[in-house]
Amino acid sequence: MFVKMKSIQESETIYTELMIPSYANFGGKVHGGVLLSIMDKVAYVCATKHSGSYVVTVAVEGVEFLSPVEVGDLVTVKASVNYVGKTSMIIGMRVEAFNPRTSQSTHTNSCYFTMVAKNDDGSLKEVPGLLLQNETELRRFCEGKWLRENAKQKRETLKGDLLQFTAVQLHEMLKTDNCKIIN
Numbered sequence: 001m002f003v004k005m006k007s008i009q010e011s012e013t014i015y016t017e018l019m020i021p022s023y024a025n026f027g028g029k030v031h032g033g034v035l036l037s038i039m040d041k042v043a044y045v046c047a048t049k050h051s052g053s054y055v056v057t058v059a060v061e062g063v064e065f066l067s068p069v070e071v072g073d074l075v076t077v078k079a080s081v082n083y084v085g086k087t088s089m090i091i092g093m094r095v096e097a098f099n100p101r102t103s104q105s106t107h108t109n110s111c112y113f114t115m116v117a118k119n120d121d122g123s124l125k126e127v128p129g130l131l132l133q134n135e136t137e138l139r140r141f142c143e144g145k146w147l148r149e150n151a152k153q154k155r156e157t158l159k160g161d162l163l164q165f166t167a168v169q170l171h172e173m174l175k176t177d178n179c180k181i182i183n
């Protein structure tokens with residue numbers, strides 16, 4: 001039995017941060033790790049608002065940095081709860097970089113953070129269900145459910161599939177890859 005239901009709007013989170021010079025890598029672009037750290041914090045805020053508790057990050061799916069982010073850009077992260085299980089929440093994240101000089105906005109990344117709610121003693125905490133109020137919310141919930149089942153299946157398949165090969169077969173499979181097996 002779910003604790004109670006909450007709307008997606010109640011926890012929607014939008015955060016904007018200026019990309020300062022100390023965030024840059026040697027190529028002058030913003031480090032991917034800086035963006036991940038900002039995204040993790042925004043996912044935390046969104047999930048903690050929905051669950052009303054402390055949360056932890058369990059998995060991140062689909063992070064791809066499609067275009068570089070420049071120093072001076074204003075990065076906006078939009079986060080909403082797309083799917084909830086019993087104790088977990090999938091937070092959909094959209095990242096945009098706005099260049100204030102050109103007024104150009106670039107969609108740099110969309111991904112999913114899975115967060116799990118915890119009680120103060122570290123035990124898992126049940127989260128409120130989601131009230132789905134339109135077709136977009138319904139589709140996102142279904143995507144989340146699919147993503148979760150698919151990710152679990154992929155992890156299990158990968159473990160099982162690799163176990164069935166002998167070391168000799170693995171050597172054979174990697175013979176055109178960029179590696180050298182030395183024992």
Ligand SMILES: CC(C)(COP(=O)(O)OP(=O)(O)OC[C@H]1O[C@@H](n2cnc3c(N)ncnc32)[C@H](O)[C@@H]1OP(=O)(O)O)[C@@H](O)C(=O)NCCC(=O)NCCS
Nearest residue numbers: 056057058059084085086087088089114115116124148151
């Ligand atoms: C993730 C964690 C809570 C799982 O705990 P557990 O006792 O194994 O509990 P369960 O297997 O019941 O999983 C709890 C929930 O997490 C989900 N989950 C577990 N592993 C997952 C994974 N790899 N990917 C996505 N979701 C996962 C489960 O599906 C379950 O969701 P549900 O309750 O909505 O059905 C626990 O391993 C943990 O605390 N990890 C550390 C998290 C952390 O410190 N993060 C910060 C990283 S620096």
